[in-house]
Amino acid sequence: MKYATGMDYIKTDSLPHMWCAGCGDGIVVRAIACALENLELDPRKIVMVSGIGCWGKADDYFTCNALHTTHGRALAYATGVKSANPELTVVVLMGDGDGTTIGGNHLLHAARRNMDLTAVLVNNYNYGMTGGQASATTPHDAVTSTSVLGNPERSVDVCELAKVAGANYVARETVAQGTRLSKRIQEGIANKGFSLIEVASPCTTLFGPRNKMRQPVDMLRWLKEKGVSEARYDKIEDAAAQGYFKVGKFVERTDPDFNTSYEVMRERLQQKEGK
Numbered sequence: 001m002k003y004a005t006g007m008d009y010i011k012t013d014s015l016p017h018m019w020c021a022g023c024g025d026g027i028v029v030r031a032i033a034c035a036l037e038n039l040e041l042d043p044r045k046i047v048m049v050s051g052i053g054c055w056g057k058a059d060d061y062f063t064c065n066a067l068h069t070t071h072g073r074a075l076a077y078a079t080g081v082k083s084a085n086p087e088l089t090v091v092v093l094m095g096d097g098d099g100t101t102i103g104g105n106h107l108l109h110a111a112r113r114n115m116d117l118t119a120v121l122v123n124n125y126n127y128g129m130t131g132g133q134a135s136a137t138t139p140h141d142a143v144t145s146t147s148v149l150g151n152p153e154r155s156v157d158v159c160e161l162a163k164v165a166g167a168n169y170v171a172r173e174t175v176a177q178g179t180r181l182s183k184r185i186q187e188g189i190a191n192k193g194f195s196l197i198e199v200a201s202p203c204t205t206l207f208g209p210r211n212k213m214r215q216p217v218d219m220l221r222w223l224k225e226k227g228v229s230e231a232r233y234d235k236i237e238d239a240a241a242q243g244y245f246k247v248g249k250f251v252e253r254t255d256p257d258f259n260t261s262y263e264v265m266r267e268r269l270q271q272k273e274g275k
């Protein structure tokens, strides 16, 4: 079997990248690039739609078409792109602030419509680009620049949200296991309908040091230790309270996607009008 490098999909002239040392974003770029290579997709028929934030800058590093949009609205733009040309492969790049906090409503509706998009949502548990404020995925009691004594709120499980809203494919992996992550992204792109791949990733400058993980490696160790399979998670007493989270594939189904359902409506209209 050929070993994917992803290099045909990465703009090497844009390197070195802008992210801090130890940030997980570079690993996710590579995981997406390898998934695209394994699927043998033509970069000219792929559109990377990104929101705003550190991860939102990722579209700069791909050889594909890119649409850098407004904070929290990437899924709305991606819906427009896919509806205008359903032949395109549309990959949506969002941070947890982008996709879950300001843009949470768009996530709900993209999943409900089952738009044929693949959202790669990098969850670094805070707003990285603007100074490390708490987002909707910040764990309860975690320290951020807006929760200096610990986060009083509970966090949203993005995968559960996408699952109940009706996404066809839902998975979560961490950057500590890049090959598995790439495989999930590949499965998500290959699956028609809405796919959400949540990536647990370190923010080594803002989140780690505030939460007793001073070195980048401490955050990686934390993600590897706490991200466990569903089967293992269910055996751990008070798993959530101890900070464990599930990784793996949670949903894989083949319900009709939005554009397919829309075509059915168009045919009905033509029949009604006798065309």
Ligand SMILES: Cc1ncc(C[n+]2csc(CCOP(=O)(O)OP(=O)(O)O)c2C)c(N)n1
Pocket (backbone or CB within 6 Å): 052, 053, 054, 055, 056, 070, 071, 094, 095, 096, 097, 098, 099, 124, 126, 127, 128, 129, 130, 135
């Ligand atoms: C409408 C709007 N509100 C706020 C901002 C400011 N802003 C820019 S990036 C960002 C946070 C991004 O956080 P996240 O999506 O988690 O991505 P990260 O930087 O952590 O990768 C915010 C609040 C903005 N650009 N637009």
Ligand code: SF4
Pocket (backbone or CB within 6 Å): 018, 019, 020, 022, 023, 024, 025, 054, 055, 124, 128, 129, 202, 203, 204, 205, 206
């Ligand atoms: S601030 Fe955090 S998320 Fe942003 S580049 Fe640095 S480590 Fe990455």
